[in-house]
Amino acid sequence: MRGMETVPKIPTRERPAAPVQRPGKVGEDSVRVDGVPKVRGEFEYSSDLRMDGMLWGATLRSPHPHANIRSIDTSAAEAMPGVYAVLTHEDVPGRKVYGMEIPDQPVLAWEKIRYQGEPVAIVAADHPETARLALGKIHVEYEVLEPLADAEKAMKSDAPKLHLSGNVLRHVKIKHGDPEATADVVVTGEYEVGMQDQAFLGPESGLAVPDGEGGIDLHISTQWLHVDRDQVAESLDLPPSSVRLTLSGVGGAFGGREDLSMQIHSCMLALHTERPVKMVYNREESFYGHVHRHPAKMRFEHGATKDGELVYVRARMVLDGGAYASSSMAVCLNAATFAGGPYKVPNAEIDSYLVYTNNPPCGAMRGFGAVQACFAHESQMDKLAAELGLDPVEFRIQNAIEAGDTLPFGQKLPAPAPVAEILRRAKAMPMPEEKEVMGRDVRELPGGVSNVTHGEGVKRGVGYAVGIKNIGFSGGFDDYSTARVTLSIEDGEPLVRVHTAAAEVGQGLVTLQAQIAHTELGVESVAVLPADTRIGSAGSTSASRQSYVTGGAVKAACEAVRERLFERVRDEFGEDPNKLSIQDGNVVSGGSMIVSLDELLGSDEIEETVEYHHRETYPPDENGQGDVHLQYAFAAHRAVVEVDTELGLVRVVEISTAQDVGKVMNPQALEGQIEGGVAQGLGLALMEEIQMKDGKILNASFTDYLLPTILDMPPVKMEILELADPEAPYGLKGVGEPPTISSTPAIVAALRDATGRELRRVPVRPEQLVGIAERPPEQPPQPGSAGYAEIGRLDERIEQ
């Protein structure tokens, strides 16, 4: 099966370039350094990597969501010309399972299949199509089992156990205040959130290159290099130092790249074949190859006085974690802590359950547990306001939590916490013009160019919502980032080099790091080195944390460099270091120049590496109480929609938002985060759902999984508050997630306003809007006229 050509024994790849940027300072618009290569098509994404002599990897996945594996026969695949390796669980050199929080997920399945799409075998071949054909020649004998696809059923004591520990992965209980509290007005509601996909456009991909000495270099798109490295090393049975990861171009992430996909697989194939191995998932496989947002079923009860003061919240939330743990433990905690929303509510009893099922594993996605909670608490706020006869925004303002108040999980809310203020601002923003519906350009009506309504039956609605999100890792996790900053003179000009392992996934972190270096060291030329594991961990690009934590590390490393520089000026020129500053490449004191950096440093460089840890957080106690989170961010949204009440089609007219960001670091990048975050919130409100039937995905394609297009997205108007957080670098707050969290319930509130329907489930479907059904039918229609995502396809391909 081994081909005859020879390849160089130790192939190597050049390190990606670190282009010199001339960034603005913190707070200024700064054009991103990777912008030009990206518009030219020259930016190298992980799916673009190639090397001479490289092989292509492919993954055989289970067509069944629940099955026993009786046998795996790889001989026919191995005999195919062009096939270099066919590997199964028996070939995993080290730990046969992996997982970020709990290693419960097989690298390659043995004995048991727990979800449809679970990897069973991997192949390396000389052409991607050969690799795929070889998958079809692997014979796996399954004993198909009834899937346990319903989280509520999985919680029952008589349900089959999917893991030895049982099906309830975590239960967070929050007890706060008086459990018996009673109220004048009580509203209850049941809410559901469907399974959303991150749907980053750049598919999972990577290139593993053996070093000829038993070690491996992996070029990969990921959110967290070091947690990948450690898991890969464990499963390869190598010391971490023999597993080197370099971040390759990342085509979006949104949480979906926090877990491993092909990292271990590609390394196994490369070590086995002693050739570089590239793996790229196609879109269908991508739906099976990463975790999704947890679907949730929630029951909420709120009590208030007749004057509109919240008395209690009681909530029961069941989140479907799917087959494996991923980051579900943390999602469960987040959902519990944010069930009360950004409100003063003295009494709370909250149960958040995270349950194993035979559905696809769920994990991180933008908003991380707060999204589900927000849809429920904001729906409840509107219901309560209606019950009390109060204006929904005024009612929220009346109950808005303030700095110093205690959250239901016992933490005092740190300042700044301008919840009432952002609500006021969102309400005060000018309303979009309301053009007469009849006779409008159809492109400005629900259904648009489908030419369905010309104005008949179109109603407008307005809705509001506000959300709360923790920034950074919580619950006692030692959350830190590492930065190395080097100041030197290149070609007679000072240059700062910044090195971290922080993943740029599109958000603009590479530019932000350069802005910080410019600001702190007064040097205009900055090169941000490629992120890799040659330096300590930066933590994950998630939880809206990188600006805070890696930004903090870069700032601290710059300060350390500056301190050494000033000590040198003190020693050489007798100047008081406390009076020195750097301006345009010169060290100055009280406005007069002391020495240029060029003269001072010559061929020396000053380098400092700093680990920046944020303030400690703590796990909750048995009553769910504790200083669980680090920082809190808030956004409020107003949605204006128009609904064709006969067909249930929607046009979102405008979204306005007010958000406190602490400090605007890069205005253009901030706007991009808000607009993009709103688009994902709109997607969850109106169209995005992985549809499941008996544990199988019905719509694993972009034909059938709908994403907002430019036709669906309205203008986003924003008001930004800059209330500095005294603990955070530059006073900043993470900004990535709040735009996604409350935009969904704001849109649904607007839809309720337009239609008068209950709308207990997102994404809202036309049948809900016209009142045919509150939930989608149990037997959904066959998806996809293209016939691309038929559930039979995966079976056919594999079991021929």
Added chain:
Amino acid sequence: MRLKLGVNGERREADILSGESLLYVLRERLQLPGSKNACEQGECGSCSVYLDGTLVCACLVLAAQAGGREVVTVEGVSDGDELHPVQEAFVEAGAVQCGFCTPGFVVATHDLLCREPAPTNPEIREALAGNLCRCTGYEKILDAVHLAANRMSRP
């Protein structure tokens, strides 16, 4: 089989298998990875190229169908080192985040502005409805199209 075609003004040849798409051949056989592969089923527009002057999804074109024809990819939009105004506008307007959709948007916008030098918002939305972007929410892409249109209409 042997495929001969014009790409970005050059004669190119490659040995291909019969089922390979134009996108695969551009990316893997002609070393032009600028056209992207986000869905490979005609839904995202990230693989947009010109085929004899018509905007197509390269993932939906069999490579063999492109034999003897002219293909222009994102790599062929700029004039040497000089960015095309559409490319410049995408960078300046902040229309690029992860950038995976960008090559497709650049080609599709180029096509739109050649047909309609001063498009309105509804026209832009209609023309770019076949291109998905997961990062930007499209606001800055609209800005970029207007910026490019203004620059291109200047004498």
